[in-house]
Amino acid sequence: MLQAIDALPDIPAAELPGVYLEVRSRIDERLKKGSLDASGLTLLRVAETPDPGGTEERATVFATAKGIEKLRKKVEQFRTEDTPDREKDGEFIPGRPKNADLVQSVAAITEAGLRALWRSPSGKFPAADVATVWEVWLEPQMTEGFVAAAPNYGVTVGADRLEFPEDIVVIVEADRNQLAQAVRRLGGVRALAAPTITADFFDGLPVAEQAQWVDELAGRTTYTDNPDPRVRTHSQ
Template sequence: MEKERTERLPHILVKGTATTGGYTRPKRKIDAPGSNIPQRNRQQHATRLISHLQQAKAREAAIIQEQRGFGLAVENGLHITFESESGFELIFESLNFRPSGIELCSVTQEGDKTTATVFVPEGKLEHFLKQVTTYRDHQPDPQAPDKTAKSRSQDLVESISAIKLTALKELWTDDSGLFPDDNSPITWEIWLRHSDKIDHEAFLREHAPKLGLTVGAEAIRFPDRTIVLAHGSREPLSRSITLLGSIAEVLRAKDTADFFTGMERTDQKAWIEEALKRVTPPAADAPSVCLLDTGLNEQHPLLRPVTDINDLHSYDRTNWGTDDRHGHGTAMAGLAVYGDLTNTLASPGPIELSHQLESVKITPNPGHHQEKKLYGAITRDGSHNPRRPG
């Protein structure tokens, strides 16, 4: 009894991985928002941004006319994109100005550059023109230079590198590698803005066929956003940004598990074989994950790279064997090795496995132990079987 109390299962405990040291307060500077903004020549910078805004303003009338011709009679406006300088922040919070209906739709980070997309209602580009001209014309008060050295809009204006009409790529908030390279149809996840003046979801559903888009029946609705799926190619979706004025951001619709579980066995086999071509097995000295479950079917194609028949154990090998006749242990093995298989199968990238598998069968099925058993003892005895270090 005393031996059992002091037993520490040395093959499970990982030793020598921690060090002890005294606490030292880190020395760091806490940067306030707006502290990482490039130095600008006030006149030159303002002139360039005003030029960008005027170029957008020159397109406004034609875009609004096109929207109205398409049937959008209210909530007309433009999507405008603001970019930061590489390596500097963008004060994007200041782009949102609800009193004028100006709405920050999305913010993305590509490398060391920040991009923000804003919906600007018809006639409201003047808001940004006024901010830039105020910045350009600001003169400190010689009587109180410390209080008036900066204009109210200075941090925002100086953080902006460029302003332009929004393209589809600027509304893309998903992994950049998932953005379609060609005009092949895909399923898009579209986040729509909310408005008290118009039901953007209903308008999209009504006019989607004209744009070459098929909108799914389901929707998720939040106070400020509605999410729908739409199938179509890149070109009509790009056009819809201009015509609808309702899109806040766009992602690629993700595959779900039922896409694979609902397949015929022959199709599942083809997907597995494709995934195995991208698998790099774990190193020979890689650690192992030990499953205490209903056993393991190690001949499953996705489990072969990480299992060895010598690593399959059982609490009652004579009567139960080591194989999985219930299915739960094998399913948990797949989860332990690959995580969510939906992403693994659907993504084209390499699959690098980091650990081996071991299995201890502690029950042939979840309802097997009808008689009272000391399950802690079964688990403890099962833990003695694995031979690999954890």
């Protein structure tokens, strides 16, 4: 596991706010989630994935440089230190490697991609690198920075916002590579989803982009002949 941690980006050298991790459990093991949500680690999502041999848990975690350092230290302690021997109800209980519950539950740690942040059905994840509308869930204190800097990566952010106590939701348009770069470089993203688009989003777009949306919709719309000229039917 130390090799996997050392293979992650050097956060200070790359001038990143942190790194998104995908932590995978051993088959039919449960990740020690409390240890993945403390000391510079923020647990964003946990999902179960069926496997031919059982069930695998996958956790999405945002780690700061401090979080990576703490995680590495826990793995090193597992390799080199044991908890003290103890006695309970007259029974001798030998020590065991420190942080064993955490380390022994983990099968792999890798840098996460956009799919690890996706909370909509997997079939709705954008399939091609073309401009797509995304719902982006942001940490409130990071929202202004993300909105201001995202256009530098080709991400168009709509004016409409939906505010919750722990999240602010914005609608953006970008291809997968553009959004991945923005998420990686800016941080602050807690989740991605397929949007429920409102009229306010379109109102927030420049007039030229509104026209492009209308043209795109018109290109996907077909009309059927109807004997009554007062009635027009259409399908998409």
